[in-house]
Amino acid sequence: MNTDAWMPGGVALDRPSAARIYDYALGGYHNFEIDRLMAEKLFALYPDARLAAQACRAFLRRVVNFLATQGIDQFLDIGSGIPTVGNVHEVAQNANPAARVVYMDIDPVAVAHSKAILKDNPNATAIRGDVRQPEQILNHVEVRSLLDFSKPMAVLLLTMLHFVTDDDQAIGTVRTLRHALVPGSYIAISHGTYDNAPSEVIKQVEEIGKGTPTPPKYRSQAQIRELFEELEVVEPGLVYLSLWRPEGPDDVFLDWPERSLTWGGVGRKV
Template sequence: MGSEWIPPEVDSRRPSVARVYDYLLGGDHNFASDRDLATGLLRVEPQARELAQANRAFLRRAVRTIAETGIDQFVDIGSGIPTQGNVHEVAQRVNPDARVVYVDNDDVAVAHSRTILAGNDQAAVLHADMRSPEDILADPALKGLLDLSRPVAFLLVAALHLVKHEEDPAAIVAALRDAAAPGSHLVISHLTHEAEPGKTAAIGKLYDRASSPAVSRSHAEILRFFDGWDVLDPGLVYVPQWRPDEGETVDDPERFLVLGGVGRR
């Protein structure tokens, strides 16, 4: 693999959440520091790769479901490093006119996203931090592509658990809700300590070395992020349980450690 995807300002010695996730999904946009953290993660949670894949699969099912209701605008916040089955690919399979804005604060994720999306006039990439949702919503690139007076889907998939309590994750969701036209959707998946408190605490400790923490929350705390939204069936559940594809069954869903849900405004 060449190094043309590495932006000059990247600190390769500090693990990045986006790049650790990329490694778990089988990508090659990661450094030794990311692989070290991922190895530690696999020691604590041997199924970490399967968990990452289940989270991506939830994202794809949620996007497809929302696109099938006629929503054609998506904002993927904390989008990470593009991998197979990206939001624009899933949404545009349902509606070729769907538009997608990807948002991430990781330099490698943004640089690689821009390379992949070059020449795609229905997708844009913002280098921005979800902790400043007002900046995201006011960004000229977003406003040039999306019309926020129409319904939009905001995706916070495996994102809010990277925000510490004192950084007020609820305010992020509230700002998006207040900007959302009726008919808009919110997709959240989030690490929980409900089933495996010891394991999630160990994961949290590992992530203290990374670019963002991993803060697990209870089912009730995660559900509160949907205040002001109607949560669609089957509610806030372990990600493989959210509208599985036909014929898919899941044994022991608690082992997936991540809850997911979709709200409608």
């Protein structure tokens, strides 16, 4: 395939990227041989990986649909990854064509591809940044020009805060973001966990993490709850992804929710 449209110069192709591995797991095309090899190693070690990625993506869709019904029309999606089918702007603008979305990721390939697919969409853009520097995100000129901080908005931190391995930094990051929002805004978080995971699975997933440049730190439900400080957690609370407002019997892992290894919830600033 022609990669010119989405592959920026200077991208290291000798190291796998979490964003591109996730894209491959979801059936996307924005990945390289090095990512596919790592992903296949991952699937062999941890056969649930593809379904877990699908569960994360389905949670994103249900959360954005819910937020749209609450009147939210601006979204800051941090750690957004590489756009695959069912992106935030597609779901949000389907509900409200005027909805505005800023995507942000640390991975240059994710940002380049996001920019390419959004070039004709005046209400959505993508920037590069590091969630560990939340002030830089909040003061970014494109964030400020597209999003109105005097009105409610949603910040999405989906399947990404486990890459912030320092606990205080993770809590402090969410706190800084929360302070920038007006009441009526929302913060959605999904986060990897080993709660209730068989020890064999823990070993498998840890092994995979060691092989990546950014090994994640999975946290317990109690630790993840701390990220929601001062937020009113909406029903059904912080639950395994498939239990968050499921849509039907075909939802991934509905019959065995802990298999997603991910807790998710939505908090409202009051």
